[in-house]
Amino acid sequence: MYKHILFATELNETKSYIEDKVAQLQQFTKAKLSIIHVVEPLPNVYYGGALGVVPGPDPIGSLGNTKLLEERAKEVLQPLANRLNRTEQNLHISIGHISEEILAFAEHENVDLIITGSHGIHGFRLLLGSTANAILHGAKCDVLAVRYKE
Amino acid sequence: MYKHILFATELNETKSYIEDKVAQLQQFTKAKLSIIHVVEPLPNVYYGGALGVVPGPDPIGSLGNTKLLEERAKEVLQPLANRLNRTEQNLHISIGHISEEILAFAEHENVDLIITGSHGIHGFRLLLGSTANAILHGAKCDVLAVRYKE
Numbered sequence: 001m002y003k004h005i006l007f008a009t010e011l012n013e014t015k016s017y018i019e020d021k022v023a024q025l026q027q028f029t030k031a032k033l034s035i036i037h038v039v040e041p042l043p044n045v046y047y048g049g050a051l052g053v054v055p056g057p058d059p060i061g062s063l064g065n066t067k068l069l070e071e072r073a074k075e076v077l078q079p080l081a082n083r084l085n086r087t088e089q090n091l092h093i094s095i096g097h098i099s100e101e102i103l104a105f106a107e108h109e110n111v112d113l114i115i116t117g118s119h120g121i122h123g124f125r126l127l128l129g130s131t132a133n134a135i136l137h138g139a140k141c142d143v144l145a146v147r148y149k150e
Numbered sequence: 151m152y153k154h155i156l157f158a159t160e161l162n163e164t165k166s167y168i169e170d171k172v173a174q175l176q177q178f179t180k181a182k183l184s185i186i187h188v189v190e191p192l193p194n195v196y197y198g199g200a201l202g203v204v205p206g207p208d209p210i211g212s213l214g215n216t217k218l219l220e221e222r223a224k225e226v227l228q229p230l231a232n233r234l235n236r237t238e239q240n241l242h243i244s245i246g247h248i249s250e251e252i253l254a255f256a257e258h259e260n261v262d263l264i265i266t267g268s269h270g271i272h273g274f275r276l277l278l279g280s281t282a283n284a285i286l287h288g289a290k291c292d293v294l295a296v297r298y299k300e
Contacts, residue, residue, distance in 0.1 A: 001170075001171060001174050001175075020151075021151060021292075024151050025151075028178045118286065118289075118292070118293065132286065133286070133287075136268065136282065136283070136286055136295055137283075139268075139297065140297060141297055142171075142268070142294065142295060142296050142297050143268065143294070143295045143297075144292065144293070144294045144295075145286055145292060145293045145294075145295070146292050147289065147290060147291055147292050147293075
């Protein structure tokens with residue numbers, strides 16, 4: 001049915017119902033399973049000052065902060081990969097625009113199903129994720145959008 | 151994994167790769183499977199005249215035409231239901247706004263996965279279907295969008 005499933009994960013979903021569905025679909029299809037998480041680079045500005053709103057040069061450097069995010073992602077994703085019986089080769093952390101990186105990986109690696117959360121929490125609201133939306137619009141393969149459980 | 155799958159079908163997909171995926175997912179999950187097709191009511195105008203562009207009152211009546219579409223849908227969908235081992239009870243033909251009818255059915259019947267084609271052919275172009283888009287935005291359950299094979 002599917003030969004290569006790509007689980008596009010945000011860090012906040014890693015211990016959840018989405019993971020269970022990914023595991024079951026992989027077992028059912030015997031597909032290769034890859035996991036991708038995309039870190040968006042931080043802008044090179046620093047919102048400091050008394051009111052927290054004065055932009056200036058980032059004293060740490062955006063590259064440094066992005067690197068920290070990448071390290072943090074690895075810490076969270078490695079246990080996820082283990083739970084899904086994946087090795088480090090199946091785990092991909094990219095830096096860039098989220099949906100573009102996911103779609104590029106999917107196309108390059110002949111992915112035939114992308115699994116992603118459909119909604120994200122923005123403040124107190126549950127909204128259709130812009131990532132899910134962009135993936136659905138751009139994917140050349142099937143997309144399973146898993147609804148966030150409230 | 152899933153307990154009630156809803157296959158939202160357009161008539162042009164009925165003999166296809168989407169059907170195979172629906173069948174396999176149903177077998178895997180042992181879920182109840184419902185099939186829905188929505189007929190959009192025709193507007194009560196008649197585009198006749200020498201150039202085919204002059205709107206006027208519909209001489210047959212939009213209700214009559216919509217009824218014809220519904221009958222036609224039944225003819226195509228009954229064999230589909232048979233192939234998927236469904237009885238007439240699992241086959242639902244609604245008249246109304248496509249995504250609204252699908253979403254209303256899904257919510258009312260506790261559907262936990264909607265399967266639909268992701269793209270439609272509009273003339274010579276392959277576009278993300280507005281139905282798939284509306285379902286993804288409005289669904290309170292998971293959505294599997296199956297890519298049209300070119």
